Amino acid sequence: MKASNKMWKQIAQEAQALRDETLAKVGVTIEIPAQLSRNVTDIPDRVLSASSARITSLAPQEIITLASERKISAQQIVQAFLERAIAAQNLTNCLTEILPERAISQAIELDARLLGNSAPLGPLHGLPVSIKSHIGIANRPLSSGYCAPFHSRQRPDTDALVVQILTRAGAIVHARTTEPQSMMQLECTSNLYGVTTNPYSNILMSSGGSSGGEAALIALRGSVLGVGSDVGGSIRVPAAACGIYGLKPTAFRVPTTGWSSTPPGADPIVTVLGPMSVSLEGLEMFMRVVAAAEPWRIEPALIPLPWRAVDIVLSREKPLRLGIIWHDEVVKPHPPIMRALKEFVNKVSNVPHVEVVDFPPYKHDEAWAIASSLYFTDGGEADLAVMAESGEPLLPLTEWIIKDNPGVKLLDRGELEYWLEEREEFRMEYSQHWNETGVFNRASGNWEGTVDAIICPVAPGVATQHNTAKYWTYTAVWNLLDYPALAFPVGKVDKAVDVKENRKRFMSDLDKENWKLCGRTDFPTPRYVLLNTISTDFQSC
Structure with missing residues (x-):
């Protein structure tokens, strides 16, 4: 039977089963208390090991520095974030899947590189990064929040360009996050995965949309840097709802090759990709790395403009x-x-x-x-x-x-x-x-x-x-x-x-x-x- 002819409930069951299968591959069970208050942001620190809680509490640059200096292995970092992502999923329903095999394999390579006395792979060496699910990952499904495309569309052979750039810089993609039906909601609900909730108000409130899965995951520190998308508020509204930072860049600054979204040319209002993070430094780190890769050499629609750090000198002549x-x-x-x-x-x-x-x-x-x-x-x-x-x-x-x-x-x-x-x-x-x-x-x-x-x-x-x-x-x-x-x-x-x-x-x-x-x-x-x-x-x- 063709996937396009399957009823949506069956497709949703398959999507959720695939997600649960990836969670099980981490090999740990994260026990969530039966009785929860509205604010569940403290739960991960209570259910994770002290080591995992400490690692996932670090700022993005601290993680990179510790991994690059071999003070914490990339494998330890990835394991901690995989476990915390599972906790976040159990609390808010924010994941479409996690990628333990890919993430651990890459972490092993990064650690081996340092053991061989080589320099860190790049400016994001050892940093786990989460990705909104309509941004392509090699051999993984794309759906844009709809049921039919989950199986009927061919899975991409390669990562989206922005994911390739992050990976070459040493980042480790460990999680993919939920998005709403049609991608055009300031909420995060789909027939594929259900409702993503707000970690500050449990089931009562929305995590925002359409990058609501990213926002909920980052708010619970199952990730400290992620990639969302925005055509009407889809990065900023979930960032607002969940108390994190989110940047909507101007169009044609961040590459979109390899995503599942608006067809080329059908862009009277351009959808953009942008970073979401626990810190302002995380956003700048993302933009600096992406611009340094000169993605316009591959995606010609992009503006060939290097990242420029603006030094706001408060003692300048003009206020x-x-x-x-x-x-x-x-x-x-x-x-x-x-x-x-x-x-x-x-x-x-x-x-x-x-x-x-x-x-x-x-x-x-x-x-x-x-x-x-x-x-x-x-x-x-x-x-x-x-x-x-x-x-x-x-x-x-x-x-x-x-x-x-x-x-x-x-x-x-x-x-x-x-x-x-x-x-x-x-x-x-x-x-x-x-x-x-x-x-x-x-x-x-x-x-x-x-x-x-x-x-x-x-x-x-x-x-x-x-x-x-x-x-x-x-x-x-x-x-x-x-x-x-x-x-x-x-x-x-x-x-x-x-x-x-x-x-x-x-x-x-x-x-x-x-x-x-x-x-x-x-x-x-x-x-x-x-x-x-x-x-x-x-x-x-």
Whole structure:
């Protein structure tokens, strides 16, 4: 029987059985307590050996240094992270599989290299790295969150280019992580693997999406550096939900050859790959290694631009100017987000040579109209056809983004050209809007004193209840503009402080709907609050 004719439930059972088979190959049993609190982030340290807990608590650079100096073997490091990944899977359902045979084999090679008095393989020597599952791994299945492709598509013969680069730099790929049906959810749920949950609120809240498996795994330190993807917030929203760091680079900076995603040419809003990590240093490490490999020599669409470390000297002649978007004039953020912004402003306002100003948003409602019209230019026909192959049902957020979204329809050539023109016009207008935060110097012909970066919310609220994340614009606007954006943690929800106000007036119907979610979630503790940093510095990101 052809795989495409198998019913989706059977395919899902096979996918989960394959995952369980890979977990069993690690050869250990991780016992999870029967009774769990909402916050399960402390469980791995309690159920792992002291050695494994210590190794997996280290920062990425510490792991590399210890492995390179033969103070801890790569085999010990890999074993520790494999065990912790199993614990994370048992707590949040964040894995599609782990790769113990591959990872241990590579670790043995790295250790043997050092025993032979050779130098470390590369700048990531001995560092375990996790990969979102639609990024190809040799001889492993690709599905993009759908059931039918899990078996019907040929498995790749080689790793995706970005995985090859990381491996050549000494990284060890040890885990693959969950993604949602259609990849177009700010949640992480599929018929293949079920729901990935948030480690800070157990089963009640979402880990975010679409890179929700990466976020949950990294939050539980089953990995300290991973690769996600982002077309509307899919790196930044899960990073926000799980309290880690996530970077959406500009398009054509990180290679995508070898992934399962948008067909070449069908990219009116480009999906990008980017790093997720426990630290800011982890993100920079990833970008530096990828750029140093000069992937544009293999993938010609990439920008041939080396990584440039930007040294922000606070004693420079001109102050670092930060613009704050308090809200997007469509949906007001919930109390913990507003508090986080205020605390951030209070702290950086006291830093010498830093200037903080309000940054007025520019037509973010129009941005969503354009973006949502360009996400599915075929009206969602290709996605619906893939789901029909196995008979799998549309999950709530897939149905919402494809069928309930007024922007999604089959575009003829004229309509597509119209929305592409709208995209370019919006980009020009936003650039002018940004420039006007400064002063135009007629003598030089340049804008001076413009905002260097924007700080704004990642989303209207913190981690959402399942199937409620429907407001994308706080992140999607930067995809439309193709600006690099970084999500970073600033604190946790405090129920005693973050009290919901009794609002009577709303900026829009969407604002009113999102404010109701604030009451529904009631801020279970603790959930992370993250902010976006947005810059137009294409050279560095």
